[in-house]
Amino acid sequence: MAGASKPRLGLIGFGAFGRLTARYLAASFQVIAHDPAATDGEGVATLADLGAAAACPVVILAVPVGALEETLAAITPHLQPDALVIDVGSVKVKPARAMQAALPPGVRIVGTHPLFGPQSARDGIAGFRIAVCEVRGAKAARRVAAFCRRALTLKVFQVSPEDHDREAATVQGLTHLIARVLLKMEPLPTRMTTASFERLMQAVDMVRHDSPAVFHAIERDNPYAAGVRDRFFALAEMARGELDEG
Amino acid sequence: MAGASKPRLGLIGFGAFGRLTARYLAASFQVIAHDPAATDGEGVATLADLGAAAACPVVILAVPVGALEETLAAITPHLQPDALVIDVGSVKVKPARAMQAALPPGVRIVGTHPLFGPQSARDGIAGFRIAVCEVRGAKAARRVAAFCRRALTLKVFQVSPEDHDREAATVQGLTHLIARVLLKMEPLPTRMTTASFERLMQAVDMVRHDSPAVFHAIERDNPYAAGVRDRFFALAEMARGELDEG
Structure with a gap:
């Protein structure tokens, strides 16, 4: 056989x-x-x-x-x-x-x-x-x-495992974090959408059904993930400050 | 003629x-x-x-x-x-x-x-x-x-103009804000990428060349944009707190 x-x-x-x-x-x-x-x-x-x-x-x-x-x-x-x-x-x-x-x-x-x-x-x-x-x-x-x-x-x-985790901290860490926040904002618009917003939503849909365990591994078990998050939020706060200012 | x-x-x-x-x-x-x-x-x-x-x-x-x-x-x-x-x-x-x-x-x-x-x-x-x-x-x-x-x-x-701006605050306000932060994080990984990260990058590329005037109109001249930003950042801070906690 x-x-x-x-x-x-x-x-x-x-x-x-x-x-x-x-x-x-x-x-x-x-x-x-x-x-x-x-x-x-x-x-x-x-x-x-x-x-x-x-x-x-x-x-x-x-x-x-x-x-x-x-x-x-x-x-x-x-x-x-x-x-x-x-x-x-x-x-x-x-x-x-x-x-x-x-x-x-x-x-x-x-x-x-x-x-x-x-x-x-x-x-x-x-x-x-x-x-x-x-x-x-x-x-x-x-x-x-x-x-x-x-x-x-x-x-x-x-x-190497280190090089992998360094890249994955951005690739997966950022994608999952952004997706998680957007999922919490649902329902999101479906009528007056732009091509770029639709890509963003496709990215969200691809990780929508990932288990909390996957999210935790990506965000917590990657030694570089917290650093990438800190950088993202620092830059986001800066952009927000510039906008709310004037 | x-x-x-x-x-x-x-x-x-x-x-x-x-x-x-x-x-x-x-x-x-x-x-x-x-x-x-x-x-x-x-x-x-x-x-x-x-x-x-x-x-x-x-x-x-x-x-x-x-x-x-x-x-x-x-x-x-x-x-x-x-x-x-x-x-x-x-x-x-x-x-x-x-x-x-x-x-x-x-x-x-x-x-x-x-x-x-x-x-x-x-x-x-x-x-x-x-x-x-x-x-x-x-x-x-x-x-x-x-x-x-x-x-x-x-x-x-x-x-109506109001209904338009309410949806656009999310569709464009969020996309451009996220894209702007990601552009500031460049160079971003290009090797070990996932399908969802690639969609995110495609979204960024679509607004990469938009003028600062477009960004300002979307974020500042839309009366609903600041509210959407506030909600996004509040949820992001919550997700971040949960991750950094345990």
Whole structure:
């Protein structure tokens, strides 16, 4: 059977992003997913207990950044000595440190951040972006990058966790903060709209359904996010002052 | 000659928006433009002195909102008693009042706000939006609305100046304020970008070249803009407080 001959891949977490991951990896792997909340593999994964998923040669952690440490503690006893562990969180410095600290020395570690989500990936992911960070094992990082490029046709950026978080603090930190404020201002106008306002609303719509956990990871678990926020608000206050003045 | 038989239309102001206006009205009118700074009608208008432009049966004021009152004073002596005067400013309450106060009683007045600019109109204006406000003369407003709909294939919203400014305070006030702050934060990331961040950047790019006069009209001459800003900043401060707290 073709399915049985594919390499096994453990997927810890079968939420919105876990399911998206399984959908695109099912062509290349037999996906063994674990998630206490999941009841159906949706044709792209076989649900299993934590031990079975964690014992695969490749293990992807698709859990919220806030749940990463407890997940690492739970999977460690089941990992193969030379397993490859990959996370997919929206920030990279903190998870890289947590994985380094928790996982046995033979385990190779790669951090990834797919710069898209279930909303934007609705019509496919070809040409979308992913950041790949070497954490432990240069060869493993290159393999993951090559797979993303060739099999998933993603645009790959190999960067350090620090460089990633520095850019993401602006890219995601600002977008989510602005979107969150605009969502609180709803209902917003829909009649006399301009092209630029419509783009702004499209940006809002793309993150509208992101979970509070994603928002918190982006804003709180990124060591550079508070600095970007401070800068944005300082400049905004300056612009506001100039306007209210005259 | 076909050109000579078209009705004459006076255009006061031949800046970026004046030229855009002439480009789309040249098919239906002989455009007589006046602008001390212009040296070339660019094939869509005949440059003339203020008196000649203001003496046309229809006169469009394509000047900054801040220059409207002095423009009204300058054209009044030249206007035909039953002229139709139309402004194209980004706000409508203040110009409507100024035109009501300054223009002789027989002159009909229509306020318009094309919800697009030279940037967004680069590939045509079909389907774009315009607000049309009756200021003096219901029939004149209906005629302008019908022309915009049929000859220019615009989507027309007939609203009061107050309703216009209330929506525009959010649509334009927020977009321009956010864009202005983001422009001050440049250079912004271009590598690890998300789809939502890219939409945000597209919104910024669309207003990047708008003049300070446009920004000031939107933020200062709209009676509702300060209230929208206050609400945006209050909500932003709340979100920021929640994030910096825990």
